[in-house]
Amino acid sequence: MLTDEEVFRGCLKNDRKAQATFYQRYKSRFFGVCWRYANNKEDAEDIFQEALIKVFKHIKEVRDAKDLSAWVRRIIVNTAINHYRKKVTFDDVENLSDEVLLPFDTHDEILNQLTSKELMEVLNTVLAELPNGARIVFNMYVMEGYTHPEIAAQLQIAEGTSKSQLFFAKKYIQEKLKKKGFNVMNSVKMNHI
Secondary structure (H helix, E strand, C coil): CCCHHHHHHHHHCCCHHHHHHHHHHHHHHHHHHHHHHCCCHHHHHHHHHHHHHHHHHHHHHCCCHHHHHHHHHHHHHHHHHHHHHCCCCCCCCCCCCCCCCCCCCCCCCCCCCCCHHHHHHHHHHHHHHCCHHHHHHHHHHHHCCCCHHHHHHHHCCCHHHHHHHHHHHHHHHHHHHHHCCCCCCCCCCCCCC
16 A cells, blocks of 8 residues: 555656545545535536546646645645636625524634544535525535635635625524534634634
8 A cells, every 4th residue: 555655756756556546545635525516416526536637637736745735735725716716706695584593703712513534424404405505605605714805816806896795695504404403602613614
């Protein structure tokens, strides 16, 4: 079995065995990132394949094997964002239900009754139901840690649009989780998933 360092060095040399090992070793971790941004599994697979091509083409930009995972994640997130950038519409998000929901702006706490796997299954299902714009802003802000000014610049939208899309996404997710029987606490932290 190849070490991460050996896989990295092999990929630098375009070694097919190292690339296959890289794919097998990291697919589940990085495919999950693609799936959060995608409308469906096929889109997630397309994003993943496109990102892998970029990874193998530009891997020489990585200085050390220990930096590889973070670099690959950045490539995947940017590929996912670019995949939807031209398709995204930032629909009017004012037509939300009148139900008063608990705020969860601080991201302090994750749903304690769920394991990470259960949370990801439920969250991926709910995220896939969101409109593209709200899903992308939610992922960028909550999951990836982008700020509203960074999201606005990346997506070429107003900062207020980013904020309203995030508000809509959070409210929508909270409503869906409540309907699925999950007791949503005063706040939900999802940026460590």
